[in-house]
Amino acid sequence: MYGHHFASERMRSSLIAANPTDLEVYLFHEGRLYQSYELFGAHVIRDGGAVGTRFCVWAPHAREVRLVGSFNDWNGANSPLTKVNDEGVWTIVVPENLEGHLYKYEIITPDGRVLLKADPYAFYSELRPHTASIVYDLKGYEWNDSSWQRKKRRKRIYDQPMVIYELHFGSWKKKPDGRFYTYREMADELIPYVLERGFTHIELLPLVEHPLDRSWGYQGTGYYSVTSRYGTPHDFMYFVDRCHQAGLGVIIDWVPGHFCKDAHGLYMFDGAPTYEYANEKDRENYVWGTANFDLGKPEVRSFLISNALFWLEYYHVDGFRVDAVANMLYWPNNDRLYENPYAVEFLRQLNEAVFAYDPNVLMIAEDSTDWPRVTARRTMAALGLTTSGTWAG
Structure with a gap:
């Protein structure tokens, strides 16, 4: 399970800077963010010595969204996402490289139901009949075409x-x-x-x-x-x-x-x-x-x-x-x-x-x-x- 601390204030600041920008969020809600996969989903982010994994999801009706996965024993109590705007963009940055880990979003509905949802923007998923998303870094393949x-x-x-x-x-x-x-x-x-x-x-x-x-x-x-x-x-x-x-x-x-x-x-x-x-x-x-x-x-x-x-x-x-x-x-x-x-x-x-x-x-x-x-x-x-x-x- 990951800890809720950062190695330094610089690391904390650099990872927080990876949160959605106002322009990205605006274009998404306008229907004109054509690289929305760079914003939403799970992304391993690096800035100098800082490494973390950012998660971002759109859930406009949710009362609360938590991150659950193999890295926190599927317990989202200490992993709430922050609501970025009234239109329902939620995000969290985990201060670890979580590539290869399984995850889902635990969504609390307005009437109190708890839903476990795969990431709509996940780059990789478990083999059926399992349904979790997998943190995967798409970069690194060397094309020869x-x-x-x-x-x-x-x-x-x-x-x-x-x-x-x-x-x-x-x-x-x-x-x-x-x-x-x-x-x-x-x-x-x-x-x-x-x-x-x-x-x-x-x-x-x-x-x-x-x-x-x-x-x-x-x-x-x-x-x-x-x-x-x-x-x-x-x-x-x-x-x-x-x-x-x-x-x-x-x-x-x-x-x-x-x-x-x-x-x-x-x-x-x-x-x-x-x-x-x-x-x-x-x-x-x-x-x-x-x-x-x-x-x-x-x-x-x-x-x-x-x-x-x-x-x-x-x-x-x-x-x-x-x-x-x-x-x-x-x-x-x-x-x-x-x-x-x-x-x-x-x-x-x-x-x-x-x-x-x-x-x-x-x-x-x-x-x-x-x-x-x-x-x-x-x-x-x-x-x-x-x-x-x-x-x-």
Whole structure:
């Protein structure tokens, strides 16, 4: 268990300085903090000789938030987070390097219930059926895909022919004893197979953390956690790196419309609708048994748009197949409204942010509707996705 003291006043001051800035918090609540993963979640921070771990979470309805984990025997009594503002940003700095430790947030609701929640911004998570988040430092992987990146910048990717191979990582091939291949092992198995058949890109079904294998990742709980079924975040970086070295692009299925309702995840995160719509008809996705993201909420837009940029920055993916666009564009259970204006605005904002980051990112809409201008040029009347496609693996 860590102690509640600092080795020196200088160490204390330097670690406290790592707390959220007013500008970061303001942009988050405006829906325009596109690197919100640098603020929220668990981060090992260093300043000279000072080392600590900062935790930050958004829980607007919580009465109290405590940090629990393997470092304090899962007892949050002496680990309360400080509320930064009335809109519900909470933070704590632990004066130790907690990399590798398990943790959750213990959230006290206004009516006194105690919820144990995984970190929405966790970079790594326990293997199911366990559900804790893991402190993980994403830095340190040495990429070797500079030739691929130069090639992408040199050529207009949308003018090039593409043949895309879609697969689910866990079921494409298993070992004789039924175990999964790891990200590193799959690089040796999959890349030669795909190249021999003339494909230019691999498209991976969702790799965010998810509790149920049968969902194939489409019912996620950890949007910033590449699933631990096949290894660590650095292992997945290695897989993408190997693909790029072999001349293969990597596209991931990305699900910004709905999420899993398991108790440890985003659903009713602080005892009330937080990431989801408040109205039950808008919130509940009865067909899939999931909850719909509240795309009109600025903090949710910061969360999701940042997530897309996160996969581009840290994992070097080349594009996204945006899942279930139709479910986003149209209210599924609302008799009064048809088109969802929040989703329309979100998709425009998403594409503006993504293409500002890198104009060569592939943005593929999985759309089964006749909504006009899904892939039209980015204007106020268009969504700005670059192509549309629904295909079988």
